[in-house]
Amino acid sequence: MSKITMAHGAGGKFSADLIREIILPTFDNEFLSELHDGAKLGKIAMTTDSYVIRPIFFRGGDIGKLSICGTVNDLAVTGAVPRFISAGVILEEGFELDDLKKIAASMAEAAKEAGVKIVTGDTKVVGRGQADGIFINTAGVGELLDGVDISAKNVRAGMRVLISGTIGEHAATILAERHGLELPASVKSDCAPLNGMILAMLNAEPKIAMLRDATRGGVAAVLNEIAGAAGVGILIDEKKIPVRGEVRGVCEILGFDALELANEGKVVAVVPADSAEKILSVMKNFACGVNAADIGEVTEKFAGRVGLRTQIGGLRIVDMPVGNLVPRIC
Amino acid sequence: MSLVETIENLARGKKNLRFMEVCGTHTVSIFRAGIRNILPENVELVSGPGCPVCVTCDEYIDAAIAYSKMDGVIIATFGDMLKVPGSAGTLAEAAAAGAEVRVIYSPLDCIKIALENPTRRVIFLAVGFETTAPTAAATVLAAKAQGVRNLLFLSAQKLVPPALKMLLADSAVKVDGFLLPGHVAVVTGADAFRFLEVPAVVAGFEPEEILLALVNLLRQVDAGRAEVANEYKSVVKAEGNLAAKKILAQVYEEVDAKWRGLGVIPKSGLRMRAEFAEFDAEKVLPLEIKKAARRTACRCGEVLRGVISPTECPLFGKACQPLHAVGPCMISVEGVCAAWYKYGGLRL
Numbered sequence: 001m002s003k004i005t006m007a008h009g010a011g012g013k014f015s016a017d018l019i020r021e022i023i024l025p026t027f028d029n030e031f032l033s034e035l036h037d038g039a040k041l042g043k044i045a046m047t048t049d050s051y052v053i054r055p056i057f058f059r060g061g062d063i064g065k066l067s068i069c070g071t072v073n074d075l076a077v078t079g080a081v082p083r084f085i086s087a088g089v090i091l092e093e094g095f096e097l098d099d100l101k102k103i104a105a106s107m108a109e110a111a112k113e114a115g116v117k118i119v120t121g122d123t124k125v126v127g128r129g130q131a132d133g134i135f136i137n138t139a140g141v142g143e144l145l146d147g148v149d150i151s152a153k154n155v156r157a158g159m160r161v162l163i164s165g166t167i168g169e170h171a172a173t174i175l176a177e178r179h180g181l182e183l184p185a186s187v188k189s190d191c192a193p194l195n196g197m198i199l200a201m202l203n204a205e206p207k208i209a210m211l212r213d214a215t216r217g218g219v220a221a222v223l224n225e226i227a228g229a230a231g232v233g234i235l236i237d238e239k240k241i242p243v244r245g246e247v248r249g250v251c252e253i254l255g256f257d258a259l260e261l262a263n264e265g266k267v268v269a270v271v272p273a274d275s276a277e278k279i280l281s282v283m284k285n286f287a288c289g290v291n292a293a294d295i296g297e298v299t300e301k302f303a304g305r306v307g308l309r310t311q312i313g314g315l316r317i318v319d320m321p322v323g324n325l326v327p328r329i330c
Numbered sequence: 331m332s333l334v335e336t337i338e339n340l341a342r343g344k345k346n347l348r349f350m351e352v353c354g355t356h357t358v359s360i361f362r363a364g365i366r367n368i369l370p371e372n373v374e375l376v377s378g379p380g381c382p383v384c385v386t387c388d389e390y391i392d393a394a395i396a397y398s399k400m401d402g403v404i405i406a407t408f409g410d411m412l413k414v415p416g417s418a419g420t421l422a423e424a425a426a427a428g429a430e431v432r433v434i435y436s437p438l439d440c441i442k443i444a445l446e447n448p449t450r451r452v453i454f455l456a457v458g459f460e461t462t463a464p465t466a467a468a469t470v471l472a473a474k475a476q477g478v479r480n481l482l483f484l485s486a487q488k489l490v491p492p493a494l495k496m497l498l499a500d501s502a503v504k505v506d507g508f509l510l511p512g513h514v515a516v517v518t519g520a521d522a523f524r525f526l527e528v529p530a531v532v533a534g535f536e537p538e539e540i541l542l543a544l545v546n547l548l549r550q551v552d553a554g555r556a557e558v559a560n561e562y563k564s565v566v567k568a569e570g571n572l573a574a575k576k577i578l579a580q581v582y583e584e585v586d587a588k589w590r591g592l593g594v595i596p597k598s599g600l601r602m603r604a605e606f607a608e609f610d611a612e613k614v615l616p617l618e619i620k621k622a623a624r625r626t627a628c629r630c631g632e633v634l635r636g637v638i639s640p641t642e643c644p645l646f647g648k649a650c651q652p653l654h655a656v657g658p659c660m661i662s663v664e665g666v667c668a669a670w671y672k673y674g675g676l677r678l
Contacts, residue, residue, distance in 0.1 A: 005423075315364045
């Protein structure tokens, strides 16, 4: 294949290949090679992300809120306290000014909620048809917490795997809107800044081994990346994974697996077994963590792979999603 | 007693039993629930030819790609056709190279695309079994009624009962019973499978429904019976969906059709009747497709007939993976090789 296909942007195997074959060898350095959501640079962490979601306004948020929360969360899961954000906006000729105002306002509101400042930025306008309405890039800088080391190398067999709440709502909301499926008003994107909750979790247990926000590729992709990077197996229990019935329904109709659906306000944590309960109770104090659950364990067996104990007691693999057909989900 | 325990009790002391799940949706459900590895050792589930993408031939993909390269053509297709390789490339590659390929969820979407693009020609890749064929037929009728002039259908729709008839006659295929496809049976009716001479059960798709159907199959084996039971009565009737059957007969006629891996099966395909020729891509835009035979060690054919399991194919998991698939069984979300690769093989 000699051209970029939509699958290269889906966060699955094609994206991983792109990083391994082009990005890493070209830009090779010691900060890049950890391939975490953000880079650790001494006492600070830095990250960047671009947002091309369609539709730009959706239930539970819009591209502006997403562009702040996504970058804040990438910093938080690096073990940093997010401080400063930059924003680059690419606008298509003809874009409604009122829409831009709404998007800017929700960026400001999300930044306030997350306790970060938007300190620099850039605006470009391209001709009609040369972009799709609005694209946003944000970068963020945060201060790394002392005594915290979020890294796959700290993941050990016996540790517990936690998720901060019900999964798949962001992607299910976007998919339902695109396909004209009616969802109850209670189902909306989970887009939210997680840095407050993550800071509290790290204060309760600085030895949390791994944190990831389960965006593109969902929980399935994140767990596979952790298992691969740490050289361990992960076994999760289907009965314990929180999924709303409505999200299950969308998955059934459209043929998706909730484990593979993108979230924009869910963190996966790998934590020492003896502090799992304490961390869970901390998470449940936050609105974004009320449905937090312990969903499984790190194992010595089947290193590099993720297994699922099913509802009826069977066992199957949770594979790395292969670029499914859900383009422009974030 | 749980269903799994009932199955264990019924299977105890019996010879090795092989049951074929015909439908790709069953295959996926069985793998996702991990059913294979909780069954007793002497009860084996084998997958059949029930993934429409998997049984679609190279020639069809080649034709679709050739159409996609014509000026002004928009190809409309279900998503899982995109990555299926023909003899030279996939539709996804054609799209990356500039062809316009739209993924749709219902054939009726094609009418909307055609009306929005009056200067273009929309070609719908009508692939599927009795489950999707009625909607495609309804779309043909709607297009005719609305006077849509720029919508064509490339039909490779297939019928399941003739394929099962062929499998039963094949001495290489050893099957002690069938889990019959629930969605297909909604249209055909359970009675359409009465010709089977082995135990058969129309089954639903939830893990418990599949286990229930297995219990029924084992009870039939136990009693020495061979009948078509219906464990999906909530939606499947003996006579099927008469309205759907009627529009199928109105739009299509049964013809011999080539299945990947199974060869030509008599009266197993659906061709548009002459009165709908204006919507038939092959009639309106005849193609000259050179037959470029692909030579691969892919054993899709035997996998689709349940003669071998995917892991017995020399390419499985090596040259043939979801990322770079050789055969369609590894591409389609309902393909048995893809399900095996994605969910199978985990032992604790």
